Amino acid sequence: MAKKICMVVAYHPFLDARIFKKEAKSLQKKGYRVTMIVPKKNGHLFDIDGTPFKKQFRSKVFTHEGIKIVTYNAENSRRPLNKVLNDEQMWERQGFHNPLTQLAIQEDADIYHTHEYLSLFAGVGIKRLMKKKKGKDVKLIYDSHELTPDPLHPRNSEEKRKLLKQQLLVMLQDVDYVIAVSESIKAWYQSHMPGLPVEVIYNSPPLNKNQQPKSFHSDRLSVGYEGNIDDRKGSQNKIIHISEICAAKTDFQFKIIGGKQHGSSVVIPNHLRRTITLTGWVDYHTIPQHMQDVDIGWIDLSDVERSLNQDYSLPNKFFSYLNSGVPVVTNKCQEMERFIRQHKCGYVIDKTEPTPQDYADVFLYLHQHRNTLQEMSQNGRKAMEKIYSWEKMEKRLFNIYHWLSVN
Template sequence: MAKKICMVVAYHPFLDARIFKKEAKSLQKMGYDVTMIVPRKKGHLFDIDGTPIKDRFRHKIFTHEGIKIITYHSESARTPLNKVLNDEVVWENQGFNNPLTQLAMKQDADIYHTHEYLSLFAGIGIKRLMKKRKGKDVKLIYDSHELIPDPLSPSYTEEHRKNLQEKLFLMLDEVDYVITVSESIKSWYLSHKPDLPVEIIYNSPPLARSYKPKAYDTDGLTVCYEGNMEGKKGSREKMIGISDICFKKFNFRFKVIGGSRFGDSLEIPHHLEDVIKLNGWVDYHTIPAHMKDADVGWIDLEDVEQSLNLAYSLPNKFFSYLNNGLPVIVNQSHAMEAFIRKHQCGFVIGKKEATPADYADALLSLQQDKQRLKRMSQNARQVMERLYSWEKMEERLLYVYQQLEK
């Protein structure tokens, strides 16, 4: 009988690229029986841009692409899950009595795979109660997409940060394997817990099979941005500023795949409507087709010095650009800068806080040196083929699960 896996999710959308489209689908392909426990908000599941899904997935339990989905109301789980901040004596009576923990336990799985700080807490409840009530030893994975709490973020008081971190270290003592998304985050965990088993599974996509090397034989330049563009995330004002400078100097286009989230809007100045193209949110598997006419991928991380998560970030879009042969242009940030310099697959602005003029100068320089762009593009694709594609990450994911089965 196939080993039963239960993905435990506190706030990500159930169609999340990492959780559903890559990890859950890969485990299913490997022969595991995969179930996901996922949250509804105000009664609805929600799409990757935050839009409530009202026309489908209405049943509490359903199967999607061969994976069993069990839903719960996130509002009913919030208060008990937040008991993680209380003393440990409160956990079993008040914290573990939440729908996420209780529904997951009913699946009687062999391995529980959690994805957030609060779902990790739910997982601790699963592990303890399964042993206490059923005498069953289950394995627990913490898939740490980022560091919670962020050791540098000013959004925490020192007291709150200390409490969160103390509870994290307490929970990690019961985790069987940590999966994370960058070498820097792995190093942070091992600096605090040297014996903790940690594997890096990058946020990389499957190799784009329709990829064709870019010729860079035209006089123009198209910059691509993939993902959310709201508030500071996505730096919409910088995108507009870059476009405003560049289109006056050379044949320039800015292409956005994704954009604003539900309840938000992305307004483009009238004089840039022919310069900035908004593709909207597209199916995950069609992203390579949408990137075929782009030349460079853009990432701007603001307030890097106030967030270790940003400094350590290697986001989905970073690998998506590389997968499609797009050199990445980015401001100074520890992990991406180290990667780009090592593999010569992009351009790093020499500032932590880069301005639209800084990016525009760099893009003008690249547009005038197409051979350099071509070399970086080739390096980008080659490093994905050799080391970082999701096919390579699948091998790491399988290794983690095989270790837990021993």
């Protein structure tokens, strides 16, 4: 009989690219029976941009693309899940009796795959209660999309970061495998728990099979940005200022694939309406089509000096650009810089906080050196083909599950 897998989700949208579209669908394709326990907010599931689904996905339990979806109200789980910060002796009595943990236990799965700090806490409860009440040993995966707590971020006080880390190390003793999203995050876990198995599965998309080699012969320069527009990444003000500088020098377009979260919108000044274009949020599988006319992909992470997560980041958009043969220009971040230097697939500005003028200068320079852009494009695409595409990451995922099944 095929092993049963349960994805345990505390706050990601259920159609999340990594969780649903890649990991869950890949495991289903491999023959595993996959269930996802996912949160509703205010009674609704929500899309990747935060938009609530009001006419779709209304049932508490349903099947979507062959994946069983079990929903719960996030509001009812928040308080007990936050008991993770209490003494461990209080966990079973006060923390584990939450809808996320209890619904996951009812699935009676063989492997539980968690995706956030709080869903890891739910997973610890699942593992302990399954053993105690059913005598069943289940496997627990922690898919660490980022480091929580971030050792540098000022959002939490030093005292709270210390407590969060202390509780994380306690929870990791119940974990059978950690999945990280970059080599730096993997190294962090290995330095704290050397005996814990850790594998890197990058946030890379399926290889775009229809990708044609890019030609950089046009007089127009097109810079693209994929993802959320907010204060930490994809600053709206920087996009406006970059566009003003570049448009004054050449035929220029700034293309935004994505935008603001639900309830907000990107405001484009009248004088840039023809310069800055918005696709809005698009279907995950159509992103390569929207990248066809993009020459350079932009990444700007604004909190690098105050966030180890950003310094260690290899975001989805990074691999989306390379998958479409789009060279990347970014600020100075340890993990992206290492990757770009290794594969010669982009340009790293030697500043953690470049100005719009800094970015514009690099864009215009590369526009004048199109042979360099061509080489970067080819190098990035080759790296995806040989090493980093989801098809390669999928094999790593299958190896983890096979190892857990036989050990």
